[in-house]
Amino acid sequence: xxxxxxxxxxxxxxxxxxxxxxxxxxxxxxxxxxxxxxxxxxxxxxxxxxxxxxxxxxxxxxxxxxxxxxxxxxxxxxxxxxxxxxxxxxxxxxxxxxxxxxxxxxxxxxxxxxxxxxxxxxxxxxxxxxxxxxxxxxxxxxxxxxxxxxxxxxxxxxxxxxxxxxxxxxxxxxxxxxxxxxxxxxxxxxxxxxxxxxxxxxxxxxxxxxxxxxxxxxxxxxxxxxxxxxxxxxxxxxxxxxxxxxxxxxxxxxxxxxxxxx
Numbered sequence: 363x364x365x366x367x368x369x370x371x372x373x374x375x376x377x378x379x380x381x382x383x384x385x386x387x388x389x390x391x392x393x394x395x396x397x398x399x400x401x402x403x404x405x406x407x408x409x410x411x412x413x414x415x416x417x418x419x420x421x422x423x424x425x426x427x428x429x430x431x432x433x434x435x436x437x438x439x440x441x442x443x444x445x446x447x448x449x450x451x452x453x454x455x456x457x458x459x460x461x462x463x464x465x466x467x468x469x470x471x472x473x474x475x476x477x478x479x480x481x482x483x484x485x486x487x488x489x490x491x492x493x494x495x496x497x498x499x500x501x502x503x504x505x506x507x508x509x510x511x512x513x514x515x516x517x518x519x520x521x522x523x524x525x526x527x528x529x530x531x532x533x534x535x536x537x538x539x540x541x542x543x544x545x546x547x548x549x550x551x552x553x554x555x556x557x558x559x560x561x562x563x564x565x566x567x568x569x570x571x572x573x574x575x576x577x578x579x580x581x582x583x584x585x586x587x588x589x590x591x592x593x594x595x596x597x598x599x600x601x602x603x604x605x606x607x608x609x610x611x612x613x614x615x616x617x618x619x620x621x622x623x624x
Contacts, residue, residue: 392451393546399444400538403437403495407502408531415524423510426527430503434496445491449484452549483556487549494541502534544609551606551615555590558617565589566615568605580613587618 410433414426506527513523558566568583570576576584579596583605588594593602597609605613 392448393542395451396444396448396546397539397542400495400498400542401535403498404531404535404538406433407499407534408528410499411502411506411530412528415527416520417524418521420520421506421510421524421527423507426506427503430499430506434499437496437499438492441492441495442488444495445488448491448546448549449488452546453484453553483552487552491545491549494545498534498538498541501537502530505530505533540610544611547606547611547614548608551604554606554615554617555604558615559590561619563590563617563619566605566617568594569614569616571612575612580611583613588615 407430410429411426414429415421509526509530510523512518513526554566565588568580568586568588570580570584572584579598583594583596586594588604590604593604593607595601596603596605596611601608603611605611605615
């Protein structure tokens with residue numbers, strides 16, 4: 363965050379570290395709660411496939427796909443509730459962070475951030491989360507289909523195909539964990555950007571988690587000014603995204619507040 367200019371550089375650095383740790387602590391709580399809920403979906407997917415997969419007979423791929431598709435459709439009301447919980451937690455954390463920034467910077471900023479139109483950004487994030495939750499059984503169905511077709515084309519025994527099909531539950535859980543990690547920070551970044559753009563901020567300072575797990579590409583971005591209109595190359599194969607918006611990214615944005623609001 364942009365902190366009070368009256369503080370010394372050492373005090374600023376210490377304050378920033380403390381704020382960052384608290385910010386990540388809250389983000390981890392939201393992430394763990396989201397991960398638990400998505401893990402439950404993955405477990406149900408695994409149990410459903412297990413209950414329909416014979417050991418020494420052809421896998422009933424059509425029936426499994428239909429069952430997973432029905433499950434995905436049934437998930438929607440629950441998925442909307444889960445997505446709302448995630449957005450609520452992330453939104454409250456974002457509000458607290460901006461409120462503190464407002465106290466440090468001044469009355470003008472406090473007035474502007476209270477009126478920031480975050481509703482559209484939050485609705486977009488929620489819709490994306492619902493789609494991702496429903497995609498867990500649907501992607502599982504695609505995997506079952508692929509495994510069975512591959513097994514038939516390669517002349518594999520029924521028990522070999524069945525064994526590979528049963529791994530779909532673990533694959534789905536791994537994907538669920540990736541979604542929880544990635545989407546929590548991505549949602550937080552989207553809300554920070556929405557408020558920052560509303561107050562006229564054109565960019566932010568890239569901040570990392572500051573530990574040994576920070577990837578090399580992100581270490582190079584630490585402390586650099588990033589315009590919102592020009593996301594940097596932050597991933598492999600030239601992937602561009604803002605802090606916190608990429609796969610497994612734990613970085614965060616320190617928005618640069620326009621001079622007129624100081």
